[in-house]
Amino acid sequence: MALVKVWISLFLTVFTITGSICGSASAEESESESESKEFVVTLDHSNFTEFVAKHKFIVVEFYAPWCGHCKKLAPEYEKAASILSTNDPPVVLAKVDANEEKNKAIATEFEVRGFPTIKILRYGGSVVQEYKGPRDADGIVAYLKKQSGPASSEIKSAEDASSIVDSDKILVVGVFPEFSGEKFENFTTLAERLRADYDFGHTLDAKLLPRGDSSAAGPLVRLFKPFDELFVDFQEFDVDALVKFVEETSTPTVTLFNKDPKHHPFVMKYFNSPNVKAMLFLNFSTEQFDAFQSKYHEVAQLYKGQDLSFLMGDVEASQGAFQYFGLKEEQVPLIIIQTNDGQKYLKRNVEPDQIASWVKDFKDGNVQPYKKSEPIPEVNNEPVKVVVADSLQDIVFNSGKNVLLEFYAPWCGHCKNLAPILDEVAASFQNDADVIIAKIDATANDIPPDTFDVKGYPTLYFRSSTGNLLNYDGGRTKEDIINFIQKNRATVAKEDSRKEEL
Ligand SMILES: *[C@@H]1O[C@H](CO)[C@@H](O)[C@H](O)[C@H]1NC(C)=O
Ligand SMILES: *[C@@H]1O[C@H](CO)[C@@H](O)[C@H](O)[C@H]1NC(C)=O
Ligand SMILES: *[C@@H]1O[C@H](CO)[C@@H](O)[C@H](O)[C@H]1NC(C)=O
Secondary structure, X not given: OHHHHHHHHHHHXXXXXXXXXXXXXXXXXXXXXXXXXXXXXEEOOOOHHHHHHOOXXXXXXXXXXXXXXXXXXXXXXXXXXXXXXXXXXXXXXEEEEOXXXXXXXXXXXXXXXXXXXEEEEEHHHOEEEEOOOOOOHHHHHHHHHHHHOOOEEEOOOHHHXXXXXXXXXXXXXXXXXXXXXXXXXXXXXXXXXXXXXXXXXXXXXXHHOOOOOOOOOOOEEXXXXXXXXXXXXXXXXXXHHHHHHHHHHOXXXXXXXXXXXXXXXXXXXXXXXXXXXXXXXXXXXXXXXXXXXXXXXXXXXXXOOOOEEEEEEEHHHOHHHHHHHOOOHHHOOEXXXXXXXXXXXXXXXXXXXXXXXXXXXXXXXXXXXXXXXXXXXXXXXXXXXXXXXXXXXXXXXXOOOEEEEEEEOXXXXXXXXXXXXXXXXXXXXXXXXXEEEEEEEOOXXXXXXXXXXXXXXXXXXXXXXXXXXXXXXXXXXXXXXXXXXXXXXXXXXXXXXXXXXX
């Protein structure tokens, strides 16, 4: 989902979650490799499926020869492969050149979007898991040993317990009178299924656990978390019910976002959720923080299970979000709600006591959507007219004119080259009341995504006075553009003939 990607990159630009990746192709050729024995297995389209099918556990790196991050990883990955080749059982590390035309189908199948992408394939490739570990040899080895070992480790002593109960992470522990039976098996299935995202343990003795009823004999599942109630017990053993229990109880009522990396896995989870997103931004150092937190928490509690997720972000860590939404620091504390169709709702300078009623108004459909817009300019008398989000309808759709509209970004070099040409085009239509040449800063104004497809800058659209909307992808000379406008503008005669057709 595109929105999620934008989000995560916005919020987490400052930090590295799984390490850097290369985006798209750039030059730089790879050199030939040395002759020494390689532990990393090379796979390609001709043998990938067959080879993977033979393995219960295999790690595959998708790389591109030109990618610098891949080159940096290569010696570490090779070293890890050599160490893990003597593991019991051995762990196989493989690589696929995803840049190679013939291998692209495999890369697509595994949803490779950047390089390097590392996947763990289990059971002959029938279960695919994202590699979320470090990128140095020792880190890779430790992570893969854990991933290839049992999904849940037994807690036999208080030391075992304290070594796996991490104060920042989610831990799911099964308490059983004995390690057998269908309930235990279902717990094991759960651990197997969610092992990439959570830690699992099992024990015969609840007294070893740091929190909760220590006399419980089980079977029960106790989830430890670093927020809200700190632990939750569950006694159903249907696998799907267990999965749902873990996913739901491991989501904070209010997700916190600041520069502290311990919150980031939960922030990722927040943005990956399909829910509508409510975000309260404020300065976490303000005196009113506690008042905001408790009121916001109450509201979040109230809407639990209603497809609305709550996040509280510190302004200091949220510059990306502010830019994206066109928000200003003097507007904090503020709440912004974003729905999945991209609509936004904004309450500026909110006070703790206003949160509940505003969110209720939003839920009841009584809040008008918020649109990011620069102010409508008071004077707009240059040849190329300035359009902003708030004047887009009036100038482009309701003016009854033929409008050529440029979507630009202030930093874009091609836009700067185009500017004098558009000026000339505009000048040549100066005495033609039916034609408008206009521009909009697409970074400072919300563009209706269902109307315009703006993926790069500059993007040019032409809307004729009769309502034809065309994307202009012709040449960038004055003559090309003028010819296009002349050809596609609605003339009175055309309009007449259309009416006759109707
Ligand atoms: C797969 O095929 C490629 C190209 O023919 C070859 O280099 C590679 O060694 C093969 N891998 C295996 C495991 O057979
Ligand atoms: C174990 O899980 C399966 C599949 O979800 C379910 O049908 C079964 O009832 C569960 N067993 C117990 C004891 O809950
Ligand atoms: C947040 O508040 C603290 C204390 O009042 C202040 O020192 C800091 O500059 C503020 N941060 C921002 C980003 O406004």
